[in-house]
Amino acid sequence: MKMRLRHKGQGGFTLLEFAAVMVVSSIVSAVALDRFEFYREQAEIAAARQVVAALRTSLQVRTTQLMSSGRDQELQRLAAENPIKLLAWKPANYLGEYYAPDAREIGAAGWVFDPRDKTLVYLPKNTESFSFSTSRLLRFKVEFLRSSKNSLALNQVSG
Numbered sequence: 001m002k003m004r005l006r007h008k009g010q011g012g013f014t015l016l017e018f019a020a021v022m023v024v025s026s027i028v029s030a031v032a033l034d035r036f037e038f039y040r041e042q043a044e045i046a047a048a049r050q051v052v053a054a055l056r057t058s059l060q061v062r063t064t065q066l067m068s069s070g071r072d073q074e075l076q077r078l079a080a081e082n083p084i085k086l087l088a089w090k091p092a093n094y095l096g097e098y099y100a101p102d103a104r105e106i107g108a109a110g111w112v113f114d115p116r117d118k119t120l121v122y123l124p125k126n127t128e129s130f131s132f133s134t135s136r137l138l139r140f141k142v143e144f145l146r147s148s149k150n151s152l153a154l155n156q157v158s159g
Contacts, residue, residue: 044109048122051091051111052140055120056154058086059142063152072150079142079152082113083120095123103137118142119157 013021059078066074082097084090093110101112101121109125122138138156145151 044125047091047093048124048138051122052154054087055083055140059083059152059154062086067150075144075150075152079144080118081142082115083140083142083154084111084113101137120154 095110095112097113099116103123109123112121120140141157143155
């Protein structure tokens with residue numbers, strides 16, 4: 001049986017090479033994690049916008065159905081209801097109805113309906129990724145349009 005002799009310098013990585021690999025992989029990991037967080041925030045924003053768009057479309061369809069069947073008087077009731085009821089499927093992050101929702105108390109990100117002031121509230125995971133005016137929550141309310149008492153819209157309202 002032949003034995004291979006090991007020559008000096010073929011022993012594997014040196015400490016310097018190992019340190020260089022660790023530094024490079026740390027930098028790549030830090031950049032990748034930052035990008036992953038950015039894309040997670042963008043996905044959350046896109047999902048919230050998609051729910052709002054679906055709610056607005058459902059509200060327009062329901063308003064048109066009521067108007068075309070001559071049931072204009074039901075628009076007032078529709079304006080006071082939870083708009084999530086208009087959707088065929090509730091969003092996966094719909095948390096239910098809460099009076100005066102507080103993100104710290106609920107502890108989860110998602111949609112809640114506040115029956116007290118008839119607003120649909122979005123509690124974001126990361127409040128820095130959304131643009132806010134006075135509140136840390138996004139609030140939406142079904143309201144009559146200014147130009148017509150026969151048309152409803154889902155509008156963003158201040159906190």
